[in-house]
Amino acid sequence: MSVLTARSRLLAKALAVTAVAVTGPVRSPQVWRAPRAGVWLIKGRLTRVAPRTDDGIIRPVDIDISPDVMPTLGLTCFLSDTLAVEAILGSTRHEIRARGGTTDVAFHETWVLPPVVTVRSRPQMEGRVSPYARAGVNGMSVFDGDDRNGVTVDLDNGPGLILQAGADIGLKGPWSLKLDVRKIWFNMDPTFNGRTPTSDIDLDPRVVSVRLGRRFRDPGFPCPVVSPRPRPRAPRRAGCRARG
Numbered sequence: 001m002s003v004l005t006a007r008s009r010l011l012a013k014a015l016a017v018t019a020v021a022v023t024g025p026v027r028s029p030q031v032w033r034a035p036r037a038g039v040w041l042i043k044g045r046l047t048r049v050a051p052r053t054d055d056g057i058i059r060p061v062d063i064d065i066s067p068d069v070m071p072t073l074g075l076t077c078f079l080s081d082t083l084a085v086e087a088i089l090g091s092t093r094h095e096i097r098a099r100g101g102t103t104d105v106a107f108h109e110t111w112v113l114p115p116v117v118t119v120r121s122r123p124q125m126e127g128r129v130s131p132y133a134r135a136g137v138n139g140m141s142v143f144d145g146d147d148r149n150g151v152t153v154d155l156d157n158g159p160g161l162i163l164q165a166g167a168d169i170g171l172k173g174p175w176s177l178k179l180d181v182r183k184i185w186f187n188m189d190p191t192f193n194g195r196t197p198t199s200d201i202d203l204d205p206r207v208v209s210v211r212l213g214r215r216f217r218d219p220g221f222p223c224p225v226v227s228p229r230p231r232p233r234a235p236r237r238a239g240c241r242a243r244g
Helices: 003-023
Strands: 040-050 062-065 068-078 083-089 092-100 103-113 116-121 129-147 158-172 175-185 206-216
Touching: 040 092, 040 175, 068 092, 068 206, 116 158
Parallel strands: none
Antiparallel strands: 040 068, 040 206, 062 092, 068 083, 083 116, 092 103, 103 129, 116 129, 129 158, 158 175, 175 206
């Protein structure tokens, strides 16, 4: 069985489970409650990472980096009812090819580990659908690279910036379905056979995720809570006593 076939079957199974989860709880009378301060969310997801590169990096050919779909894990801590911090762990494998004219050669394959930490803000909503926005940073790290066709590739690591938008869809009890899109800005200075490209490589991948999450009040370690600042009390006015 090829890797592509195995991943296609994995994606099909995940979508089937998601469809069952969505169609079942909608008929349930149980009311969905959005996560509150002090709650943890643990999420398993399927993530598609699609890097993008600029043309003309190594003339006369262009560099093409393949997309990949892999399972990833997310952990969210709600500091308040509307503010949360999320960490995402997962790794994807990408093939780098040179394309142009009659040239179409794969010359490197590597794993990429982009640990992500984001801060999430959402409106305080009681319905089943809770939209949110995030911003954060990631540390792009490449490892286990495999050179091909006589080309030696040296890729560097570094930080990147992230913007993300998505929605939580309440299913039943502590379970929820999550859909989100992330945009990552990452720049690297690679070398190919010791040769520096005519410009930096801006990967800037677009990341799409479908996730199934479960809410936990206390999984064994506390989630810090940011208490809202108490409102100052208005000074009391001295009342006038009626004379008898």
